[in-house]
Amino acid sequence: MNIMTRIANTLAMAAVAYALVASPAVAQQVTALTGATVHPVEGDPIANGVVLIQGRDIAAVGVGIEIPDDATVIDLEGSHIYPGFVHPLSALGLTEISSVAGTVDNTEMGAINAALRVEVAFNHDSALLPVNVAGGILTTHTVPSGGLIRGTSAVMNMEGWSWEDMTIKAPAGMHINFPAGAASDSDNDDLKKIESVLDAARDWHKAMDAFEAGNAPRPARNAQLEALVPLLQGEMPLFLYAGQEKEINAALDWSERQEFQRVILVGGPDLQYVAERLATDGIPVILNGVYAMPTRRWEAYDMAYQAAGKLFEAGVKFAIGDGGGGFGATNARNLPFHAGSSAAFGLPKSAALKSVTLWPAEILGIEDQLGSLAAGKRASLLVTSGDPLEPMTQIRRVWIDGEEYDLGRSKHRQLFERYKGRIQTEAE
Amino acid sequence: MNRFTNRTIIILASLVTSVALADYTPGVEAWNIESAPPQQTVVVRNATVWTAGEQGILEQADVLVRDGEIRAVGVELDAPGNALEIDGTGMHVTPGIIDAHSHAAIIGGVNEATDISTAQVRIEDVIDSESINIYRQLAGGVTAINLLHGSANAIGGQMAVIKMRWGASPDELIFEAAAPGIKFALGENPKQSNWSNDDPRYPQSRPGVAQIIDEKFQQAVDYRQELQQMPEGRRARNVVPPRPDLEMDAIVEILEGVRKIHSHAYRADEMVMLIDIAESFGVTIGTFQHVLEGYKLARRMAEHGAGGSGFIDWWNFKHEAHDAIPYNPALMAMGGVTVGLHSDNPELARRMNLEAAKAVRYGGVDAHDALIMITANPARQLGVGNRTGRLEAGLDADFVIWNGHPLSVYSRVEQTWVDGRRYFDREADRAHRDAVEAERRELMAMVLEEGESGGEADESAAEEQTPGWLIGYRASELAHDEFCHAQDFGHVHAIDFRSGE
Numbered sequence: 001m002n003i004m005t006r007i008a009n010t011l012a013m014a015a016v017a018y019a020l021v022a023s024p025a026v027a028q029q030v031t032a033l034t035g036a037t038v039h040p041v042e043g044d045p046i047a048n049g050v051v052l053i054q055g056r057d058i059a060a061v062g063v064g065i066e067i068p069d070d071a072t073v074i075d076l077e078g079s080h081i082y083p084g085f086v087h088p089l090s091a092l093g094l095t096e097i098s099s100v101a102g103t104v105d106n107t108e109m110g111a112i113n114a115a116l117r118v119e120v121a122f123n124h125d126s127a128l129l130p131v132n133v134a135g136g137i138l139t140t141h142t143v144p145s146g147g148l149i150r151g152t153s154a155v156m157n158m159e160g161w162s163w164e165d166m167t168i169k170a171p172a173g174m175h176i177n178f179p180a181g182a183a184s185d186s187d188n189d190d191l192k193k194i195e196s197v198l199d200a201a202r203d204w205h206k207a208m209d210a211f212e213a214g215n216a217p218r219p220a221r222n223a224q225l226e227a228l229v230p231l232l233q234g235e236m237p238l239f240l241y242a243g244q245e246k247e248i249n250a251a252l253d254w255s256e257r258q259e260f261q262r263v264i265l266v267g268g269p270d271l272q273y274v275a276e277r278l279a280t281d282g283i284p285v286i287l288n289g290v291y292a293m294p295t296r297r298w299e300a301y302d303m304a305y306q307a308a309g310k311l312f313e314a315g316v317k318f319a320i321g322d323g324g325g326g327f328g329a330t331n332a333r334n335l336p337f338h339a340g341s342s343a344a345f346g347l348p349k350s351a352a353l354k355s356v357t358l359w360p361a362e363i364l365g366i367e368d369q370l371g372s373l374a375a376g377k378r379a380s381l382l383v384t385s386g387d388p389l390e391p392m393t394q395i396r397r398v399w400i401d402g403e404e405y406d407l408g409r410s411k412h413r414q415l416f417e418r419y420k421g422r423i424q425t426e427a428e
Numbered sequence: 429m430n431r432f433t434n435r436t437i438i439i440l441a442s443l444v445t446s447v448a449l450a451d452y453t454p455g456v457e458a459w460n461i462e463s464a465p466p467q468q469t470v471v472v473r474n475a476t477v478w479t480a481g482e483q484g485i486l487e488q489a490d491v492l493v494r495d496g497e498i499r500a501v502g503v504e505l506d507a508p509g510n511a512l513e514i515d516g517t518g519m520h521v522t523p524g525i526i527d528a529h530s531h532a533a534i535i536g537g538v539n540e541a542t543d544i545s546t547a548q549v550r551i552e553d554v555i556d557s558e559s560i561n562i563y564r565q566l567a568g569g570v571t572a573i574n575l576l577h578g579s580a581n582a583i584g585g586q587m588a589v590i591k592m593r594w595g596a597s598p599d600e601l602i603f604e605a606a607a608p609g610i611k612f613a614l615g616e617n618p619k620q621s622n623w624s625n626d627d628p629r630y631p632q633s634r635p636g637v638a639q640i641i642d643e644k645f646q647q648a649v650d651y652r653q654e655l656q657q658m659p660e661g662r663r664a665r666n667v668v669p670p671r672p673d674l675e676m677d678a679i680v681e682i683l684e685g686v687r688k689i690h691s692h693a694y695r696a697d698e699m700v701m702l703i704d705i706a707e708s709f710g711v712t713i714g715t716f717q718h719v720l721e722g723y724k725l726a727r728r729m730a731e732h733g734a735g736g737s738g739f740i741d742w743w744n745f746k747h748e749a750h751d752a753i754p755y756n757p758a759l760m761a762m763g764g765v766t767v768g769l770h771s772d773n774p775e776l777a778r779r780m781n782l783e784a785a786k787a788v789r790y791g792g793v794d795a796h797d798a799l800i801m802i803t804a805n806p807a808r809q810l811g812v813g814n815r816t817g818r819l820e821a822g823l824d825a826d827f828v829i830w831n832g833h834p835l836s837v838y839s840r841v842e843q844t845w846v847d848g849r850r851y852f853d854r855e856a857d858r859a860h861r862d863a864v865e866a867e868r869r870e871l872m873a874m875v876l877e878e879g880e881s882g883g884e885a886d887e888s889a890a891e892e893q894t895p896g897w898l899i900g901y902r903a904s905e906l907a908h909d910e911f912c913h914a915q916d917f918g919h920v921h922a923i924d925f926r927s928g929e
Contacts, residue, residue: 244897295899392795
């Protein structure tokens, strides 16, 4: 062992020791954010409110809250506090540069990949994460894409030292793409393939039950079939993807026949045409992108912009996404603007805010932890210059899990500071 | 091709005629119009007027328009008695948005992806005047766009600037005052980095791209010399003139400063390279397009005189985009560059105001200066800064009325005027929707009937024209620079709601 390695090891051990000592202290640390207008999302904005943070969580939100003597008080007068955005459907963590194959892990070859778990490939040091945290995305539902049965997704924290630390919920659901051709063809090969795998999984599960009851030998292991059992048992929701109106209807018919217990439909602006049915059936949806061409050439120019408003009017529970994918992941930070533009075309502003905070948290089943500012939830929040659905608004500071996040970790901010200095120097 | 029969087309045509006789006149296609809206004398009263010029933002101001021109901008203006009065209380008026990088109305041929230089090809030959994008972008406040070739080759082709005169013919769309321009491209696309290549073309590296541009300029110098050395009059009879060369003609125009280079460029090194070559031939570059790393050479660009026309926040979609930052416009402006923001995407072009808003977010650009990045500055970059892009007496009456702050996500375009003609009116648009839908149903019923009586048409016929998630579009309306991104996510331009990539 050479001297440098020994020094490095010593430092590493010291760091571990420090972490062991420091972490209980961090857990009890109390921080009071004061002076800002607090937007809890559930309930009205609170002028000159207080958000009290203890350890990882929010201890209290409101006015007239007693601030403990040992609390660190941070005056945020002139700013606004909002919960972080919850991205309902992204490739964050799985993709870096979408044209460079070696950096892309959000798609797998083949059609049936039920046993894939995306969280195991979540790159905690992806350059995309700090850039998007600086844009207010503090939680991502990262999903597999490509193929028919795509595997399971995970709700991930945007900050942490490894994917294990960062996993908030996994598996979050199974992802199945309803084949486009199946809407008008009952013999669609892709749909038959999906159905045969689901039937095989049911059979496998029965055989396994029989084995466990001592009535039959153990069925051969099959990772794909085993991975589908929680879906068939209703222990895991299904994220079902469909594009155009007729496909959405066909997908809903199909999921009824399959007797899935919890379905979340993922689709585009055509969801508005199925709004009544979605509301009646109580199917939540992810409106996966507002900045889209109208589906049909002859449709009104604002067809996609008004989709969220139509879903709201009909009483559908929905979250707004951005289309996802590798390209989308780089600019996941634009998610709130999809909601804002929906508000320009019929969605109430308060609903627009919920559609990227509380409602995705509810749809993903993490509303006990995230999605609004309330005692007991994770202290993951944004300090802004104003309304965070406005592109003009600046995000000034960010807390994730009770700790202030260093926005200087964003590569974009680093390059900005570096070259701002250069341009100013050149001017002198 | 779709499966409409000739007979169906005749039925469609006759039906359109009958519909046209009704109170609503939709013209040849949904949303299109049969003749230009009239040029009106109009005064917008009591609005917040963003001039994008020296007057800045005027509160409770008026804008007077006559004969297609802005006559006055100010407070309590006198207007002719016949002027249409628009109450602008609570409204904001801005110049029309100008998009300096578009492929939104080109009938195929966005890329002439053959030779490394195709300077001879012209966008003006392939303008799609019926692209629905024209109407949709008017609805987002866009009044002029620069139609460019793609980025498949180092020297692409000759661009065409058009005004959004919806319903006009290709010739009538041309913005005649615009400076002639030509598309160049540097980096990954001309060197063919992002697609499989059975038959690679030189160059395959950035030095190769530089070399070929330099060589083409040298050839043009020689060609010009040959032309100049041609004797005149009787003596010319004894000399064989140089063979006419349309490619070289265009490059000579570049050398003469008549035709401006608008070069697709990402990285700082390649932009410095093009500046270096251009300066060695005494050429000044018009703009760098996309200009992702413009902030790294802002002073150099300003010193040379090149403008920057970029995305606000696209990054990391290709390796050469890994240092793109949304602070780029703010930094380039700080360095003295004339900065514009462009779309390069027919969907994004519908909300350029929000792209400008991000320049406020990233780097704290003043809101009025941010608006200038989508109006006055792109106008200057296209050589029409003295015609449009600002609200000032004497300029073309290209303007937009918004129902709120023009950079707010909660605002909508209420009206868009080009040359003093109201081409978009949200109220009228909403009134037309039912008529368009009724017409569509009627047409579909007739097509179905035709199908049952032996014709081949069915309801899916229209849907088959467009691949992907969109229905009924012509390919030209979804056209983009297919080389601008790696092929595996070419569908980004029409969001794939399934994230299926």
